[in-house]
Every structure is written in C-alpha cells, then in structure tokens.
Amino acid sequence: MNERIVPPGEGRAADPNVGSNLRKLRKAKGLSLQRLADESGVSVGMISQVERGLANPSMRLLTSLRRALNISMQELFGEDPVAEPTTTDPNFVRRKANRPVIDLGTLHKELLTPTDQRHLQLMILRLEPGGESGGKALSYPAEKGGLVLSGRVILSVDGEVAELAGGDSFVFDSVSPHFLRNTSDAPAEVLWIIGAVQFDRHL
Known part of the structure; x- marks a missing residue:
C-alpha cells in the first residue's frame, strides 16, 4: 500500500x-x-x-x-455507537448540530449519515485551495457519487479528468484510481456519497 x-x-x-x-x-x-x-x-x-x-x-x-x-465510519469519526440519543428523533435522522467532523488540514469531512446506516455513507467534503481527496482505488467494490455544492474541483477517474462546478454531479466505480482536487483559489464543497456494492457486514 x-x-x-x-x-x-x-x-x-x-x-x-x-x-x-x-x-x-x-x-x-x-x-x-x-x-x-x-x-x-x-x-x-x-x-x-x-x-x-x-x-x-x-x-x-x-x-x-x-x-x-x-x-464503523461513525466510530472512526469519534462517535460512540452505543451512546444514548440526545433527542427523540428516529434513527434515520441526523441533525446538523450532531455531525461528526474529521479535519485533515486542507480537507474536512463532515459525516451526514445517521448512526445506524452502514451500507451508504454521505459526507460533505470541504476542500481548501490545494486540498484533495482520494488518489488510489479502494480495496473493496463500491460506487462513489456526488454533487458539487460550491466552488470548482477537478475529478480524475482512471486517467480521465473533468472540471466540475457548482451543480455538477458525478458517479463512478471506486475500484478505479481516482482523486478530487481543488485547484482554484477559493474553497469548494462537495456532497460525497459512497454506496456499497458488496460490503462486508461491519461497514
């Protein structure tokens, strides 16, 4: 690796x-x-x-x-999977105030998926200028997709490159090498979706 x-x-x-x-x-x-x-x-x-x-x-x-x-992804983000809920919301809801965040410098990942969801992951990626996500294929079969919420980004999938702006969407097979990069001088936000094709049970 x-x-x-x-x-x-x-x-x-x-x-x-x-x-x-x-x-x-x-x-x-x-x-x-x-x-x-x-x-x-x-x-x-x-x-x-x-x-x-x-x-x-x-x-x-x-x-x-x-x-x-x-x-789980929730535990990776520092969320206790057995914590008692703080609201009476159903388990398919995650409130904005309860979104866990991982800060990787020029890349910030904010988890949208409710705690009990394991086969579909939704995130908001915030890429500062020069920030990027990805670079290699995942080791398990899944599909990725997303929607550019604001700013401009470069998406490369298996050597093919597209420049995307607010409102543009995409879907691709994550077994292909890929990366998302902000080459502009302004922050960009992307709704990022990972959907299982053949996930094992612990995801």
Whole structure:
C-alpha cells in the first residue's frame, strides 16, 4: 500500500483527534501496532505517526485501518455507537448540530449519515485551495457519487479528468484510481456519497 506523509511545507496540520481515536480503538481491540499493520497493510511507522498526530492520513488509509479494526465510519469519526440519543428523533435522522467532523488540514469531512446506516455513507467534503481527496482505488467494490455544492474541483477517474462546478454531479466505480482536487483559489464543497456494492457486514 502506498502511504503519504504530508510534507511540512504544505501547511496541513494533522487532526490529533483522529490519531487518539485510532489509538483508543486499537487498544480496545487488544491489537499491537504490528498486528494492526499486518491486518491493514499499513506500516507500523505510519500507524504510529497517525496515532501521535504527526501525519495526515488519506481517507483510503483510514478506511484500511477502520476495516482492519472492524469499526464503523461513525466510530472512526469519534462517535460512540452505543451512546444514548440526545433527542427523540428516529434513527434515520441526523441533525446538523450532531455531525461528526474529521479535519485533515486542507480537507474536512463532515459525516451526514445517521448512526445506524452502514451500507451508504454521505459526507460533505470541504476542500481548501490545494486540498484533495482520494488518489488510489479502494480495496473493496463500491460506487462513489456526488454533487458539487460550491466552488470548482477537478475529478480524475482512471486517467480521465473533468472540471466540475457548482451543480455538477458525478458517479463512478471506486475500484478505479481516482482523486478530487481543488485547484482554484477559493474553497469548494462537495456532497460525497459512497454506496456499497458488496460490503462486508461491519461497514
């Protein structure tokens, strides 16, 4: 697996909450760094740097760790899956005020999916100028789609490139190498959807 540590000159600060969540969940599963590395295909050094907040992991890398730990997207975002609901809303609703967020520097991911949803994930991606998401194919079959809410982004799928603006939408097979990048000088927001094709039960 290719791994990327953000160079200091890029000005992207790692979110310490991501690392602390991963460390807590790994220890709760009784896994050593080496065992998690073996299960996920991510090196011990990279896992250690992520846990200490020294590296900005891609979402593909976080997904590999999440699957190896057998945890949900909600747990990855630091949400307690057994926490008592704070409202009387049905379980298919997530209020704006209760959206967990992962801050990866120039990329922010805000989870929209309610807690009990495991086969469809909805997020809002906020890409600062120079921010990007993706870069490699996922290791499991799924479809991705989305809608550009504001700004302009570049979407590359399997070598084909499209420039997208507010109101433009897209769907593609995530087994193809892909990335989303903001090459403009203004922030961009994208509704990001991941739909299972053959997900295993723990997603």
